[in-house]
Amino acid sequence: MKNRPKILITNDDGIFAPGIYALWRAMQEIGDVIVVAPDTEKSAVGHAITITDPIRVQKVHRENGFEGFAVKGTPADCVKIAGRSLMKSPPDIVVSGINSGANVGSNIIYSGTVSAATEGTILGIPSVAISLNSIKGGDMTTSQKVAVVVVNKILENGLPSGILLNVNVPNIPAESIKGYKITRQGKSVFKDRFEKREDPRGKFYYWMRGETINDTNSDTDGFAIQNDYVSITPIHYQLTEESFIKTLESWNFSGSTT
């Protein structure tokens, strides 16, 4: 690795969120940072990309010299357009975050933060998503330290093709962290329900709300952060369920008409 790696940072809370600023500060000590992030909040956009609208890109500036490209698009768009168009050569690493709110269990499939890192992996760039277990934002200091540790480890060791890291940080001071746990994606789910309301013109609309049901297995991402550990999960986007191939073959589709 050359002395100053090129670090692309993005997120799904938008370029004006506290988390990406904290990440930008933390990454300064490791390399040259380029920021390409959505212009507004894009939480729970999953792995969306923008194909039916033009994508606009604007330079923005924030405090202390923070500058970056604000993209009218999704987190995955940001990584694509950065890697393919805005940067002269691909970055050495994609770091997505610091997200306000954990991305663990089944919920990671809705996560724009994780999808940005997935997109980096698809482009062949080592990538990591970092989330803080607090939807209110909270103190970013612990996450900043974790980001530095994890990014340095990745730059040192590399990541195999098709694998990214999903990192979740408990919302506690760094000195209270019990350590790092390599975990599996748990089965915690967001148990949603819809609240029906009537607008002033007598029309109905719904809000989605609900609560997370935690997975209590000790090797899972959700359990780790509930118990004051930093969670690191290696994930992929190869979705084939190998165990079911044989069974499906026995369903005898070839005997069907058509």
Next chain:
Amino acid sequence: MKNRPKILITNDDGIFAPGIYALWRAMQEIGDVIVVAPDTEKSAVGHAITITDPIRVQKVHRENGFEGFAVKGTPADCVKIAGRSLMKSPPDIVVSGINSGANVGSNIIYSGTVSAATEGTILGIPSVAISLNSIKGGDMTTSQKVAVVVVNKILENGLPSGILLNVNVPNIPAESIKGYKITRQGKSVFKDRFEKREDPRGKFYYWMRGETINDTNSDTDGFAIQNDYVSITPIHYQLTEESFIKTLESWNFSGSTT
């Protein structure tokens, strides 16, 4: 299985697309059909859900008695709100499609069609996504026959928890189909690039475009449809990369400060 199963159909091309109408017609012969689909096209929204906006639902009517709920939201929203709020009891199966355009290889992570079926699986309902390999729509007759075959097989055999089927149909007449192949998600990718344009006010914007690079392995989804087979891939949303857990543990994070 009772005589008339309850079939929830949805899609990502929107409730006024030809594909969902064709699916609605085909499903009539199997069960009682309820349609809950996005009010407009939501292609490539991935597994997005709507959490920062209210969700509106409106009844719509089309030709020949087609009626359904148009949702101002994503395909995943449609399945959630149908299962949680619009239907008195959950459906026996979720069928998503018929999508205009194949959903194979790496591209399935961007697919709203597949995400709707994934959401059904998360809610504990057997689910299937059906896509036709033609972005122009094309003749839906073959896909309709395939949908009937596959849905009947699922109703007959059930699907294990956490597994859904991703079905892709070649754009050829039914009599030219060579058969059904149980496949794996291939590595075909959409090789994207961004076209920069200037708007009439002198501002720049980008269009994403590109072409699909096919996977030529004979056990893959993309290869099957290129070779006149219906492709059926069992997929899951458990993203842990088990093979990398041991390596990550050897990275010795616990020796890091923080």
